[in-house]
Amino acid sequence: MKSTIAIIYFVLLSNLLLVQHSTAARIIYENNLQQAIPEDWQILNPDWSSTSQGWRGAKHNGNWAILQSPIQLPENYEITFSSQLEADSVLVEVMLNLAVDEHSAGQMYRYLGVLYGALNKTLQFEDRSLYAPAYMGEEHYSAQTEDNIGRLPQAHIEISTNWVDWRILKLGSDIYIWLNQEEIAHYSDRLNVVPNKGRLGFVVNGSVYLKNLKVRALDPxxxxxxxYFNNKASLWNRGYILFQ
Structure with a gap:
């Protein structure tokens, strides 16, 4: 009887360890962002620094602070992190699927931008380009919206200078955004503006803290x-609001 119980206990414990291992294996990156910025993170535009509150990005000499991670995002993923805008800051942008444009000789990148903007009080998706200094004849990288202006969804939100908890979920061509556990925006990539694969990055206009970053690859x-997703985002196109 004791040997039977021991075998059952061993089997249950083994299964539990396998489940825990499987869960841990889906986490492809985790960092509380409260230590020094690792060397494999590329500071494309300063100023970026590590503080006890988190990594701080700040506009420098009129140029937006841009940080590119080493994280190669899979086809389906979940990203969680927290951000805090300092007073009078304008923008924190999440760069999703940042990838080199194959026609640019490595000098231009395409990505989907998710912009948390204080000026317009919106969370919006934008079809974005990132230009290297040599491409633009400048001394800094430049993030711009050129194609599909006003054709991707945006949601009107209350902008906070407190910590905001983000959750970004990408499932195939669908991207969902939660802020502070509240459903905010959904974008279905019918325009095929999101590169199939690419890196994660951040853009700051003003001063912003980031902390508690976790990226998970989702199992099938x-x-x-x-x-049901309570989508607050709509499309603004030629003066008409078209609900997503």
């Missing part, structure tokens, strides 16, 4: 779209 059984 987790790839289930929300049955």
């Amino acid at each position: 059984e987790e790839i289930k779209k929300p049955e």
Whole structure:
């Protein structure tokens, strides 16, 4: 009897360890962002520094602070982190699927931008380009919106200078955004503006803290779209609002 119980206990413990290992294996990056910025993170535009509150990005000499991670995002993923805008800051932008444009000789990148903007009080998706200094004849990188201006969704939100908890979920061509556990915006990439693969990055206009970054690759059984998502974002196109 004791040997049977021991075998059952061993089997249960083994299964538990396998489940824990499987769960941990899906985390492809985790960092509380409260230590020095690792060398494999590229500071494309200063100023970026590490503080006890988190990594701080600040506009420098009129140029937006831009930070590129080493994280290669998979096809389906979940990103969570927290951001805090300092007073009078304008923008924190999340760069999703940052990838080199194959026609630019490595001098231009394409990505989907998710912009948390204080001026317009919006969270918006934008089809973005990142230009290297040599491409533009400048001394700094430049992030710009050129194509599909006003054709991607945006949501009007309350901008906070407190910590904001982000959750970004990409399932195939669908991207969902939560802020402080509240459903905010959904974008279905019908225009094919999101590169298939690419890196994660951040852009700051003003001064912003970042902390508690985690990126998970989603297993096939987790790839289930929300049955109902309270999407607050709409499309603004030639003066008409078209709901996504």
